Amino acid sequence: MKLCGNWPVSSEHGCGARSEMPFGARHGPVQWMTEAASFEVQVMSFFRALLSGRSVRLATFLALVALTLNGCAGLFGGDPVRVNVAGIEPIDSQGFEMRFNVKLRVQNPNDSAVSFNGVSLDLELNGKPFASGVSDQVGTVPRYGETIVNVPLTVPAFAAVRQAFAFVGATESGQIPYILRGKLAGGLTGTTRFIDQGTLSLPSAGMALP
Missing domain, CATH: 1.20.5 (Single alpha-helices involved in coiled-coils or other helix-helix interfaces)
Structure with missing residues (x-):
């Protein structure tokens, strides 16, 4: 091994070649x-x-x-809200339609309040669609509390005529089955659906339509 300046070179090569250092x-x-x-x-x-x-x-x-x-x-x-019909009142009608104001008693059996910002209803009589309605009422049903919600229902003229004949046939029993379906919309709980069903009692002399 020779030195070419400060670089080691092999004996076979001159100063022009540097030797590789081990890895x-x-x-x-x-x-x-x-x-x-x-x-x-x-x-x-x-x-x-x-x-x-x-x-x-x-x-x-x-x-x-x-x-x-x-x-x-x-x-x-939580448990579903309880909805019952608290009352039905006639309101001003338009044309051949009939209109009612339905009062719903909404009860909340849960530990948290239920908020809503809209209501939708569908009413069936004798298994046939009879009336429907919507309301943009906003409210809150308190925990373990209740509130009254008002929803206007509209009865189309055709449905009124059809049910008039059904009422005549129902005077013998004096009972007409109904199903009320609806939903409360809004809040973190989303849409709350409910259903109420039972029978309507008719006077013995029949029921006169408004």
Whole structure:
């Protein structure tokens, strides 16, 4: 081995060629530890970037959504509201239609209040559609409480004529079966559907339509 300046060269080659240093000589233990430490720093920097700024806000948002959904699940697991017809009053009609104001008594048997921002009703008599109505009334049924909801119902002229004949046939028994279907819309609990059914008692002399 010869020296060409400060560089070792092999005996076969002149000063124009440098000998290659062994791999272990160029990458000693100290250099490997330095590279490993540098890699660890890069990994930690990457995770810090994930946990900062926009990522933190996203994680917070997802946590709030999870809490909200858990709260809604508790509301959905409650008992259904109870709805009964508290009264029916005639109101001004238009043309050949008949209109009634139906008073609904809504009871909430749950530990949480039920909010609503709309009501829809469908009334069947003798198994046939008879009247329907909607209302944009907004309200809240308190926990273990009740409230009265007013919904105007419209009876189309054809349905009124058809039911008039049914009333004549029902005077013998004096009873007409009815089914009232509806829904309360709105709030975190979503749409609450209900159904009420029973019989209407008619006077012995028949029932006069308004």
